[in-house]
Amino acid sequence: MSTSAASDPGARTRGRPRDPALRERILDAAATLAMTAGIELGFERIAQEAGASRTTLYRWWDSPQELLLDAMLERTRWSLDHDSEGTAAARLRAQVIDAVEILSAPDTGRPLRALAAGALTNEKVRASFIEHWLEPRRAVAATILEDGMITGEFRQDLDVQAVIDALFSPIYHRLLLTRMPLGRNFGETLWNLVEPGLSPS
Amino acid sequence: MSTSAASDPGARTRGRPRDPALRERILDAAATLAMTAGIELGFERIAQEAGASRTTLYRWWDSPQELLLDAMLERTRWSLDHDSEGTAAARLRAQVIDAVEILSAPDTGRPLRALAAGALTNEKVRASFIEHWLEPRRAVAATILEDGMITGEFRQDLDVQAVIDALFSPIYHRLLLTRMPLGRNFGETLWNLVEPGLSPS
Amino acid sequence: MSTSAASDPGARTRGRPRDPALRERILDAAATLAMTAGIELGFERIAQEAGASRTTLYRWWDSPQELLLDAMLERTRWSLDHDSEGTAAARLRAQVIDAVEILSAPDTGRPLRALAAGALTNEKVRASFIEHWLEPRRAVAATILEDGMITGEFRQDLDVQAVIDALFSPIYHRLLLTRMPLGRNFGETLWNLVEPGLSPS
Amino acid sequence: MSTSAASDPGARTRGRPRDPALRERILDAAATLAMTAGIELGFERIAQEAGASRTTLYRWWDSPQELLLDAMLERTRWSLDHDSEGTAAARLRAQVIDAVEILSAPDTGRPLRALAAGALTNEKVRASFIEHWLEPRRAVAATILEDGMITGEFRQDLDVQAVIDALFSPIYHRLLLTRMPLGRNFGETLWNLVEPGLSPS
DNA sequence: TTCTAAGCGAGACGGTACGTCCCGTCTTGAC
């Protein structure tokens, strides 16, 4: 149910059609609540905030966090598109810096905390979160890394996943747990630290 | 109240003294539940498991997660002691490998997930978790790094906190979110990746 | 909420309609418990006895005693109807004897004790108890008394409320506090005692 | 334990003697609380108010209400002494008027409500209440009535207990349940109403 | 003086009921 945003356009169904505006209101409400209020996200509150019925939420989503994930996915298009020009190093560096920038913004970072909390609590949420949020972004980085390995810009024997972990997980770590400053330069610091390990010989 | 494990030895108080065996039973119950069952940790279940009264738990802890943190702190002494011999690099490398080892063990990793979930939900839990779990371990690594910087083994201009993030947060990331394999070699891979960024020029 | 037994017949409301059978089961449970067990009446036990959820009781009543009052009001129609034939004296006398009879029956008297205990503890219960239980019955007696005063059967200067007190409060007193025998003749004794004070000159 | 105010004077016991001042403070606290606050009387609050330990209260009384009864008995000596001069009618009339006066005073009436509530809830309290409070006062009235019956001032066939009920229970009824005005004249009204039923033929 | 019994305060502990919150399911009527 969740994250199946599209209702197949050709599907001519009987009965009252789903209200698209309502869906938007619900997603908005979830995003707003996740940003302003704390972590406590429940169908009850979202429904109230959206002026919708709780029943409706249950019809379309299995948990508030999956709902929130839908909201986040529609509202944050970050770093799924990227330049294909320049060196692999430059492109990867830009990715890291972008990530810091976006995750430090409250309207992305805050809901992400709620999402992460959900992922830790609920296995299904975790799977969705990885599949629809983390993995697509890791894939972009992976592509760049593999490009660089092919062109010889990077070492041939890199463990791609480990590199991605080293570059990006510190950002999530600071956002979610330590709350250390996520300033502009943190991305650069991180890159400078890991970059030497990428170059050949 | 929580994490104030210290039993003031000279404190001759009036009133019935606290039952130490009971405390142990409770901490055990929490640790066990956190390892076997899922994340859902509640005073109700812990009390039942420990054969204690729910009221008693409320008397001593503010939340199940703080209770669990106490249990973890008493049961996991990991990496607060470390050799002071060998090169800084070797000692730091050992730290990373140790961390992987211990966090991948179920009786540490599982409760840690519950703890992290609590930290994301409850600000007070987060503070305690950082103060009593994360920070002491980061401090050890920080000391080694600073040693290496003084002896010239590492670059002078390292951002110590960022280095620690790069080395350790990937482990937590895999444990908590991606659940990618946390095998023996992951520590080494990580170290090999970051190490070049530590050496001077 | 309480004692608003009225089901507005025309009220076509949206939402799932209230289950009338459930309501009956709850009232029955309360009445039964109040009769058999002691005074300790709690939502917990009533819910269990009725096979209902505690939440449901809270939805409809503010206290177990108000619930019980509802039950009593629906089950005891005593002395709200009365003959309008015969002398005022005869009718009043019948009222008193009736009262003794009914209050000495366990299925009315026992719950009434619980109700009175509630009325002493909880101001709201007291108000309801007076409004819905005591007052309507006093009103009947008052009407008879006033009839008699108009026709000259009784003295003109009677303090109606005081007469009612003298005639009926001894019954409650015996039921609730002294537990002295509430036999058939007690009503007659009482009547014979007070009656001389009612006649003119 | 309760209502055994006197420590047998000859009893020379070992050990620390009971602190009489403390006992007074506790009784005072109970009386004060019963007068000002509502009905909710508990050992917890009394102990706090009296600056005593809860344990101490449990040592000496079985329930807060029994404690309160002790307090009332020591503080209210009402109508246990009475004139033995004048006609029986005059003396009985004075008794009724006195009762109204005293029960309408807040420092007697309010605690009495708490006491009555306890009597309805707890069988032991009820027994004590009747034995030490109600019965002694009824006995005085009974004596007067019997005097009058012997002298021929009253009818020979009176049901003494019923007469007492008719005269006094309305006062308790108003105090405890209806809260109708308990003014000066209520006693007289009551007397005037019942008195005709007492005189011979 | 020392011993011993009791009074007393402090506080731990198990336990019960409370009233609330949110959850997930259901049943209805309206669109």
Add this chain to the structure above:
DNA sequence: GTCAAGACGGGACGTACCGTCTCGCTTAGAA
């Protein structure tokens, strides 16, 4: 078929007292 409204069972929460207990300190008479 969608949606709002709302009843219902259920579980956990955090709190308030309750009654019992185990301490240590104190106060006395008895040995």
